[in-house]
Amino acid sequence: MRIAGAALNQIPFDWEHNLRNIRSAIEMARENGVELLCLPELCLTGYGCEDLFLSDWLPETALAHLQQVRAWTHGICVVVGLPVRLNHRTYNTAAVLRDGQILGFAAKQFLANDGVHYEPRFFVPWPAAQTTAVDYRGETWPLGDLVFEHRGVRFGFEICQDAWQPAHERPAGRLVGRVDLIVNPSASHFAMSKTDVRYQLVMAASRTYHCTYLYANLLGNESGRIIFDGEVLVARNGHLLLRNQLLSFKEVDLEWMDVDFTTDLEPAAEIVPLPAPDEYLELNQAMSLGLFDYLRKARSRGFVLSLSGGADSCFCAVGVAEMVRLGVAELGVELFKSRSGCFPETETVVQQEGAGGKAGQVVDASPATTEASVLTVNQQLVQQLLTCAYQGTVNSSDDTFNSAKELADSIGARFHNWEIDEEVTGYVSKIQQALGRELTWQTDDLALQNIQARVRAPAIWLLANVQNCLLITTSNRSEASVGYCTMDGDTAGSISPIAGVDKDFVKKWLRWAETELGYPALRHVNALQPTAELRPLEDKQTDERDLMPYTLLNRIERLAFYDRLSPQQVLAMLEGEGTGFDKEQLKTYVRRFYSLWSRNQWKRERYAPSFHLDDYNVDPRSWLRFPILSGGFAQELAAL
Ligand SMILES: Nc1ncnc2c1ncn2[C@@H]1O[C@H](COP(=O)(O)OP(=O)(O)OC[C@H]2O[C@@H]([n+]3cccc(C(=O)O)c3)[C@H](O)[C@@H]2O)[C@@H](O)[C@H]1O
Numbered sequence: 068m069r070i071a072g073a074a075l076n077q078i079p080f081d082w083e084h085n086l087r088n089i090r091s092a093i094e095m096a097r098e099n100g101v102e103l104l105c106l107p108e109l110c111l112t113g114y115g116c117e118d119l120f121l122s123d124w125l126p127e128t129a130l131a132h133l134q135q136v137r138a139w140t141h142g143i144c145v146v147v148g149l150p151v152r153l154n155h156r157t158y159n160t161a162a163v164l165r166d167g168q169i170l171g172f173a174a175k176q177f178l179a180n181d182g183v184h185y186e187p188r189f190f191v192p193w194p195a196a197q198t199t200a201v202d203y204r205g206e207t208w209p210l211g212d213l214v215f216e217h218r219g220v221r222f223g224f225e226i227c228q229d230a231w232q233p234a235h236e237r238p239a240g241r242l243v244g245r246v247d248l249i250v251n252p253s254a255s256h257f258a259m260s261k262t263d264v265r266y267q268l269v270m271a272a273s274r275t276y277h278c279t280y281l282y283a284n285l286l287g288n289e290s291g292r293i294i295f296d297g298e299v300l301v302a303r304n305g306h307l308l309l310r311n312q313l314l315s316f317k318e319v320d321l322e323w324m325d326v327d328f329t330t331d332l333e334p335a336a337e338i339v340p341l342p343a344p345d346e347y348l349e350l351n352q353a354m355s356l357g358l359f360d361y362l363r364k365a366r367s368r369g370f371v372l373s374l375s376g377g378a379d380s381c382f383c384a385v386g387v388a389e390m391v392r393l394g395v396a397e398l399g400v401e402l403f404k405s406r407s408g409c410f411p412e413t414e415t416v417v418q419q420e421g422a423g424g425k426a427g428q429v430v431d432a433s434p435a436t437t438e439a440s441v442l443t444v445n446q447q448l449v450q451q452l453l454t455c456a457y458q459g460t461v462n463s464s465d466d467t468f469n470s471a472k473e474l475a476d477s478i479g480a481r482f483h484n485w486e487i488d489e490e491v492t493g494y495v496s497k498i499q500q501a502l503g504r505e506l507t508w509q510t511d512d513l514a515l516q517n518i519q520a521r522v523r524a525p526a527i528w529l530l531a532n533v534q535n536c537l538l539i540t541t542s543n544r545s546e547a548s549v550g551y552c553t554m555d556g557d558t559a560g561s562i563s564p565i566a567g568v569d570k571d572f573v574k575k576w577l578r579w580a581e582t583e584l585g586y587p588a589l590r591h592v593n594a595l596q597p598t599a600e601l602r603p604l605e606d607k608q609t610d611e612r613d614l615m616p617y618t619l620l621n622r623i624e625r626l627a628f629y630d631r632l633s634p635q636q637v638l639a640m641l642e643g644e645g646t647g648f649d650k651e652q653l654k655t656y657v658r659r660f661y662s663l664w665s666r667n668q669w670k671r672e673r674y675a676p677s678f679h680l681d682d683y684n685v686d687p688r689s690w691l692r693f694p695i696l697s698g699g700f701a702q703e704l705a706a707l
């Protein structure tokens with residue numbers, strides 16, 4: 068039997084869009100002789116409908132739309148994810164359709180409730196071994212713990228989290244001997260290296276439960292924060308039959324495999340491990356797709372970025388250039404442009420860059436009649452999609468200016484340069500007048516730093532508004548942890564692409580990107596120490612002097628909020644880890660971390676939406692909840 072999974076790039080309750088993708092997946096599958104097709108979890112509504120799952124109307128509308136899908140299923144068996152509401156409870160289900168009929172709804176038994184997932188808020192888990200009936204306009208279908216048969220192949224379900232349960236709980240254990248195939252429609256968020264975990268789950272299930280396992284994940288940045296990698300896997304008795312390229316820019320990624328269910332296959336002696344995932348590459352692909360989807364789904368015309376020439380803003384600039392490079396490599400120029408929604412019909416692109424071309428290459432054959440024609444096609448696209456501005460003060464250095472300008476030029480971004488000293492002086496003198504005293508670095512250090520960061524916000528916002536663009540804010544996870552940022556200053560913006568990764572990772576990634584992705588202009592930033600450049604230059608301000616070494620900050624953050632240790636336990640762990648710091652220094656850093664962490668929860672509550680990229684993040688709306696006002700670990704820190 069030819070079985071298939073299709074990763075779909077959906078949008079919460081964008082019915083037209085979601086149904087179009089579902090229809091094209093089914094049509095493509097039928098054209099290619101697929102007999103059974105699995106579409107991802109909740110693909111009809113989108114996974115991220117949040118509290119709308121609690122309404123009556125959303126599941127009702129989904130069921131009404133499912134009736135349209137029936138007509139597309141002649142000659143094929145299709146699994147479509149949607150919520151079903153019965154007696155004021157919403158169930159997360161996979162509908163099975165064939166030949167215009169609905170055969171039933173398999174219901175999810177275990178709900179994801181960790182990290183970025185919050186399913187028990189919306190859904191009720193379905194009890195094992197039970198079924199009920201759904202009545203709709205004179206028809207009745209079964210719903211619950213169901214087994215189906217298609218052309219002699221018996222199949223049952225695990226719906227995403229079902230497969231992540233311990234062996235004694237997961238549905239697969241009870242399906243042994245009753246089915247030939249387990250189908251898993253999923254909405255499993257991207258995190259670096261996570262594909263390996265998923266691969267192990269699917270491979271081990273097929274081996275342990277002696278079956279074929281078909282897995283299909285959602286694709287893309289569906290609703291703002293979570294990115295799905297569109298993984299499709301087929302495994303049989305511990306042998307991998309199919310694994311696709313992840314994080315495609317396509318709307319629909321259909322993958323199929325022929326499985327001969329009539330012959331037995333010797334179970335694999337062991338599961339062949341995947342090569343270790345390359346996290347730098349993975350992040351690049353996820354961030355590029357995350358930005359592309361955010362841009363088009365927000366119906367914006369591009370991005371604006373305050374480019375300091377430092378690590379964070381350079382990372383964001385390269386992120387947009389990579390979005391173009393990877394998007395064009397996969398979709399081609401015309402499809403990339405039309406899918407982005409950022410280019411009016413009249414625009415023409417003079418020449419297409421070869422797939423996978425490195426950034427910064429010049430297209431020799433371009434007619435040299437206009438300035439644009441000496442840019443590569445990718446650079447021309449970046450020019451349309453990214454506007455940067457360097458906003459210097461007396462405290463800015465030539466190093467950062469050169470870094471910003473050269474990077475912007477090399478990727479093709481529009482680059483502006485202006486100074487903000489006049490505005491800073493204007494505000495400072497107003498407050499001096501109001502207070503009747505001078506503001507000095509001795510008495511008003513932080514306030515004088517913050518006003519510079521804040522004064523950068525209005526002009527860059529104005530530019531974003533005028534161009535109908537999204538303003539990128541450049542915060543990373545480390546500065547979010549300790550509030551090392553000025554609220555309404557450098558946090559100003561509507562999308563925060565790198566707030567999910569730590570500063571040490573940012574620095575390492577940039578070094579990798581300089582050589583591996585071909586961005587020689589990054590050599591400037593890669594030679595710089597991270598600095599806010601908010602104090603007078605002779606002060607030689609650096610982030611790490613203000614805070615602590617970033618590697619240590621990351622370690623404390625992870626121990627405190629991923630491993631959930633107490634301050635005392637964190638200190639004890641650090642002491643045993645050979646950090647190179649003595650006990651008193653470590654105490655100082657642990658105290659500093661926890662007090663800055665506690666004092667700055669309100670800032671984390673106000674960050675722009677950010678992507679989930681690492682195995683955890685500190686965003687209170689997607690991963691880590693913490694009180695805004697608290698005891699601030701006063702007793703615990705005093706006891707260290
Ligand atoms: N619990 C709470 N709930 C609500 N608001 C609270 C609050 N606690 C203080 N606040 C408010 O917070 C204000 C202080 O916050 P805010 O004005 O943001 O500034 P603040 O956190 O005092 O200082 C900003 C820090 O970030 C660093 N920085 C700034 C800009 C850029 C960079 C860089 O790396 O490039 C670094 C700078 O060196 C400084 O250490 C207070 O005036 C108060 O109004």
Ligand SMILES: Nc1ncnc2c1ncn2[C@@H]1O[C@H](COP(=O)(O)OP(=O)(O)OP(=O)(O)O)[C@@H](O)[C@H]1O
Nearest residue numbers: 373374375377378379380457458541557597598599
């Ligand atoms: N001179 C500047 N011109 C334009 N934007 C600036 C300037 N200085 C700071 N910013 C904005 O403020 C943000 C915060 O500064 P921050 O120092 O945290 O990041 P960075 O400069 O990108 O990297 P690094 O910390 O490694 O120097 C910058 O990313 C940038 O968006």
Ligand SMILES: NC(=O)CC[C@H](N)C(=O)O
Nearest residue numbers: 179227228231254255256
């Ligand atoms: N949608 C889900 O059930 C997701 C669950 C699972 N823990 C994952 O991260 O993939």
